[in-house]
Amino acid sequence: xxxxxxxxxxxxxxxxxxxxxxxxxxxxxxxxxxxxxxxxxxxxxxxxxxxxxxxxxxxxxxxxxxxxxxxxxxxxxxxxxxxxxxxxxxxxxxxxxxxxxxxxxxxxxxxxxxxxxxxxxxxxxxxxxxxxxxxxxxxxxxxxxxxxxxxxxxxxxxxxxxxxxxxxxxxxxxxxxxxxxxxxxxxxxxxxxxxxxxxxxxxxxxxxxxxxxxxxxxxxxxxxxxxxxxxxxxxxxxxxxxxxxxxxxxxxxxxxxxxxxxxxxxxxxxxxxxxxxxxxxxxxxxxxxxxxxxxxxxxxxxxxxxxxxxxxxxxxxxxxxxxxxxxxxxxxxxxxxxxxxxxxxxxxxxxxxxxxxxxxxxxxxxxxxxxxxxxxxxxxxxxxxxxxxxxxxxxxxxxxxxxxxxxxxxxxxxxxxxxxxxxxxxxxxxxxxxxxxxxxxxxxxxxx
Amino acid sequence: xxxxxxxxxxxxxxxxxxxxxxxxxxxxxxxxxxxxxxxxxxxxxxxxxxxxxxxxxxxxxxxxxxxxxxxxxxxxxxxxxxxxxxxxxxxxxxxxxxxxxxxxxxxxxxxxxxxxxxxxxxxxxxxxxxxxxxxxxxxxxxxxxxxxxxxxxxxxxxxxxxxxxxxxxxxxxxxxxxxxxxxxxxxxxxxxxxxxxxxxxxxxxxxxxxxxxxxxxxxxxxxxxxxxxxxxxxxxxxxxxxxxxxxxxxxxxxxxxxxxxxxxx
Numbered sequence: 085x086x087x088x089x090x091x092x093x094x095x096x097x098x099x100x101x102x103x104x105x106x107x108x109x110x111x112x113x114x115x116x117x118x119x120x121x122x123x124x125x126x127x128x129x130x131x132x133x134x135x136x137x138x139x140x141x142x143x144x145x146x147x148x149x150x151x152x153x154x155x156x157x158x159x160x161x162x163x164x165x166x167x168x169x170x171x172x173x174x175x176x177x178x179x180x181x182x183x184x185x186x187x188x189x190x191x192x193x194x195x196x197x198x199x200x201x202x203x204x205x206x207x208x209x210x211x212x213x214x215x216x217x218x219x220x221x222x223x224x225x226x227x228x229x230x231x232x233x234x235x236x237x238x239x240x241x242x243x244x245x246x247x248x249x250x251x252x253x254x255x256x257x258x259x260x261x262x263x264x265x266x267x268x269x270x271x272x273x274x275x276x277x278x279x280x281x282x283x284x285x286x287x288x289x290x291x292x293x294x295x296x297x298x299x300x301x302x303x304x305x306x307x308x309x310x311x312x313x314x315x316x317x318x319x320x321x322x323x324x325x326x327x328x329x330x331x332x333x334x335x336x337x338x339x340x341x342x343x344x345x346x347x348x349x350x351x352x353x354x355x356x357x358x359x360x361x362x363x364x365x366x367x368x369x370x371x372x373x374x375x376x377x378x379x380x381x382x383x384x385x386x387x388x389x390x391x392x393x394x395x396x397x398x399x400x401x402x403x404x405x406x407x408x409x410x411x412x413x414x415x416x417x418x419x420x421x422x423x424x425x426x427x428x429x430x431x432x433x434x435x436x437x438x439x440x441x442x443x444x445x446x447x448x449x450x451x452x453x454x455x456x457x458x459x460x461x462x463x464x465x466x467x468x469x470x471x472x473x474x475x476x477x478x479x480x481x482x483x484x485x486x487x488x489x490x491x492x493x494x495x496x497x498x499x500x501x502x503x504x505x506x507x508x509x510x511x512x513x514x515x516x517x518x519x520x521x522x523x524x525x526x527x528x529x530x531x532x
Numbered sequence: 533x534x535x536x537x538x539x540x541x542x543x544x545x546x547x548x549x550x551x552x553x554x555x556x557x558x559x560x561x562x563x564x565x566x567x568x569x570x571x572x573x574x575x576x577x578x579x580x581x582x583x584x585x586x587x588x589x590x591x592x593x594x595x596x597x598x599x600x601x602x603x604x605x606x607x608x609x610x611x612x613x614x615x616x617x618x619x620x621x622x623x624x625x626x627x628x629x630x631x632x633x634x635x636x637x638x639x640x641x642x643x644x645x646x647x648x649x650x651x652x653x654x655x656x657x658x659x660x661x662x663x664x665x666x667x668x669x670x671x672x673x674x675x676x677x678x679x680x681x682x683x684x685x686x687x688x689x690x691x692x693x694x695x696x697x698x699x700x701x702x703x704x705x706x707x708x709x710x711x712x713x714x715x716x717x718x719x720x721x722x723x724x725x726x727x728x729x730x731x732x733x734x735x736x737x738x739x740x741x742x743x744x745x746x747x748x749x750x751x752x753x754x755x756x757x758x759x760x761x762x763x764x765x766x767x768x769x770x771x772x773x774x775x776x777x778x779x780x781x782x783x784x785x786x787x788x789x790x791x792x793x794x795x796x797x
Contacts, residue, residue: 341603411640415703417601419653419710420630429652430642 146505149287150242182218214241216303301498312481319386328397356395364456379461404438555609579759596632633707639699641691653710677705697728
């Protein structure tokens with residue numbers, strides 16, 4: 085080659101300070117790409133903020149409830165006519181009598197404080213008290229018959245409309261059109277609040293009380309649903325973790341690689357993608373119709389959710405087992421450990437963080453699952469707490485997501501607040517479970 | 533290959549520890565090891581050399597049946613350890629591996645403490661009755677691996693926190709803790725720096741007193757330095773096997789000569 089060919093034609097070398105058009109384009113492309121990323125993350129965060137603020141905004145009210153504080157004389161002449169304090173005799177007195185007591189007590193209180201507007205009927209005064217309050221008072225007396233004859237200070241739930249007035253749900257205008265509440269009652273409620281007779285208090289009933297009927301949104305709580313969800317999670321954990329881990333260890337470490345195991349593998353992957361409602365139909369057919377297990381019970385719910393969770397545990401567990409470096413297995417086999425010893429002493433401990441994370445996320449998904457539970461009858465209205473396990477597994481129960489669903493179906497706007505409150509509770513549970521997954525992963529994570 | 537020590541090398545024993553006859557290894561359809569006959573002597577360091585892919589590691593892994601873990605691998609022929617066929621149906625590879633220990637190319641300590649790394653083998657084989665005996669085994673193994681003085685104050689520290697050379701010596705300690713009769717080493721120094729390599733080589737020479745050591749190495753200098761007998765593998769065949777001095781100074785096969793002079797490989 086000649087010298088002219090090897091040397092580039094004499095062209096002025098550009099300065100390093102001047103950025104050439106190619107580099108400019110590349111830099112612009114990079115900048116654009118970063119911008120897309122920031123925009124995507126920003127959009128995600130915005131959606132999260134909107135979701136949380138909407139849920140918190142409408143749901144936090146459920147944790148506070150309007151309560152009327154009054155002195156209730158528990159008249160022995162009404163509650164225990166014979167004066168025997170015989171529980172059977174006391175139990176004969178119905179909530180109607182207790183309602184009358186509460187109404188009289190409130191009227192007396194208002195008269196004493198000179199708050200009672202002229203012309204308001206005692207019935208309207210009583211209407212401000214929740215229909216659930218007499219039952220609560222009755223339960224208090226039945227649990228403690230010695231109270232009869234004394235005067236107790238009783239916190240009665242206010243009617244849902246009164247409660248809604250203080251939470252901004254009910255206005256004077258809407259009250260005019262509402263047969264359940266009148267503007268006069270609302271004015272009285274405002275006066276009572278100013279006088280300290282009515283207050284918004286923390287509402288433990290929302291967490292612990294059972295569901296209440298359509299007409300008593302103020303008394304509805306998540307107690308049965310939380311208990312049902314807890315029972316189901318227990319069943320899912322106890323069944324799906326050992327079965328899932330055993331299956332993944334077998335498939336990953338022992339099973340021969342042939343058509344049959346390939347088929348199983350494909351099936352597991354497909355099962356994870358099967359819509360959950362299909363599992364509900366399966367549960368209905370297999371466990372209730374064929375197996376004869378009781379409807380609406382947490383045992384059936386737990387079994388259905390177990391079936392649904394299994395593939396979701398097996399897939400990450402297998403990935404975790406696969407990610408253990410083969411050199412560790414070689415090392416264990418090299419010193420004469422058997423295959424089982426190798427797996428249980430070395431592989432499993434190293435895969436544990438991944439397995440636990442997968443299991444907890446699978447459980448969290450099961451906790452939020454609604455559709456299969458609707459099919460096995462857990463959407464029923466359940467007011468009785470299920471008994472302690474194991475018998476309680478067969479009692480009718482509800483579940484948090486199903487409770488949310490059924491509350492959103494109800495007409496009274498007060499249930500919107502309840503549903504949002506229940507979503508908050510569900511989110512808190514999910515948050516706790518996911519943080520647990522992170523903590524466990526950190527704790528067991530080992531480097532090599 | 534003008535290592536001074538070559539001339540001092542003499543095989544002190546004629547006891548055959550491992551005798552391999554007519555060994556064939558297949559990976560699926562490919563024939564990886566062909567007709568290998570070799571007698572490995574007791575209390576001797578035997579080096580396997582050869583170009584990459586010649587089958588020396590494969591053959592090494594046959595000696596303690598580590599190839600069993602590979603589904604498509606098939607071994608034919610017989611390999612006798614003290615006259616007993618290790619591929620006999622009655623043999624449990626787990627028992628075999630307690631007698632034929634192995635050290636791998638990359639240091640692979642368990643992600644556990646130094647103590648637990650060494651104690652693992654004796655524990656699972658039930659070689660010790662109590663903690664005091666176990667302590668003694670751990671100490672003597674670490675001493676044999678020339679690691680005791682460096683780690684005796686931090687036996688609870690994780691084995692993975694040691695330097696590369698220390699980790700490899702820890703793996704050797706782990707292998708000798710089960711008191712094997714044969715120690716297989718698959719390129720034990722390839723991941724180590726020269727200083728650590730020198731330490732491990734020195735150690736291999738000391739281990740010869742108690743064990744039969746088989747070492748696969750890519751470094752001919754290393755083979756010359758540490759071994760008494762050398763086997764040269766090429767394309768799955770055992771080309772030549774003899775005293776190290778003879779292999780390096782006076783090879784009989786032209787292929788061996790080509791390899792050690794750097795013309796093939």
